[in-house]
């Protein structure tokens with residue numbers, strides 16, 4: 001009977017939380033809460049909704065973690081996974097061994113990627129794809145007899161992943177913990193955001209300052225020592241930071257001038273989030289030497305990352321590889337896992353058939369313009385974003401930025417959104433949104449309405465002194 005069902009659901013809910021508290025160490029766990037039975041357990045999901053272990057429904061405005069693009073429970077994706085698992089679940093991808101899904105996906109990606117980015121090197125996720133891209137840059141210069149050209153330029157506020165090298169490229173100082181980071185050859189340039197709504201300088205002034213910073217850092221390190229520049233077109237986890245117009249092209253020009261490879265981290269921005277399979281060329285007018293992608297490549301159904309590499313780099317690597325050991329010794333057991341690649345092929349086919357990119361091109365600007373209306377609230381410092389990636393920055397009216405009170409205020413907004421059945425991603429004093437690409441106008445309206453109400457409630461708390 002339904003009553004018994006509820007009792008067993010409740011029991012299961014407690015059991016889940018207890019097991020989680022006793023035995024699981026989450027990625028990016030809050031250690032002060034380790035062992036608390038407080039985890040939110042998402043148990044099922046369908047379309048744009050997820051359900052917790054109490055059965056409560058939420059509209060997932062986070063898209064899992066920027067990755068669920070075609071929504072949950074997509075039968076075609078599930079069938080593609082199952083079919084590949086039945087046919088051939090796995091075999092080694094090393095050396096001269098191939099699989100049908102990996103080869104077919106590589107061909108498709110070469111068609112979709114801009115310019116001469118025709119070579120796909122698969123990995124297991126975004127972090128390993130970033131590591132692999134930097135290692136490719138190292139190999140490229142070392143094979144030319146220039147091993148000293150190995151330094152890497154990243155930026156403050158960047159997020160590139162959590163393996164040793166990718167974590168070292170991250171530029172969020174607040175995330176620097178007791179782990180060790182590569183300091184010898186990694187350098188951080190200024191964070192490149194420009195928000196016209198709050199800026200005190202013109203976009204041109206900001207751009208000049210950023211380019212001066214980059215060029216002086218190149219000169220300080222010595223261009224002959226620098227292998228690559230790694231950059232998200234829009235800094236995602238750093239807070240949806242959008243650089244000023246012309247920044248991407250001008251930084252690419254600097255890279256060309258100094259023979260530095262440009263690696264675009266499109267882990268978030270590729271596969272539809274900005275309305276195109278790849279955003280670099282269309283939105284930012286650049287043809288990078290390598291593009292890194294992950295997340296939306298498989299709609300989050302399987303872990304998969306890829307480095308798309310230019311023919312020019314590959315030709316050089318092949319021509320200059322040492323004769324006695326011409327091996328590109330980088331890759332993982334699960335690089336280009338057949339089930340992940342089969343899922344990605346199905347994902348791309350669905351995206352093309354259902355015109356998902358065109359849908360995002362239409363809905364993205366609507367989402368942002370509706371969301372921007374919330375910036376009239378005194379507790380909203382600014383609203384920014386690009387198509388289906390957006391963020392609301394909260395502000396108590398005192399100092400702006402991630403202060404304790406601003407963070408507490410943003411947490412209130414998040415909490416009220418959650419209570420009203422919409423999940424947004426709390427990060428510092430920001431509420432970050434990246435809904436599945438299949439959201440419709442009603443979903444978008446609901447996200448904005450719920451966010452607006454949450455902002456009003458949080459403002460009331462602030463006015464009543466309940467935040468102190």
Ligand code: PMP
Pocket residue numbers: 125126127128130159160161162232236237265266267268294295
């Ligand atoms: N680059 C960017 C821009 C990301 O946002 C992320 C993950 N949020 C990564 C790299 C790392 O990807 P993963 O977590 O799949 O290793």
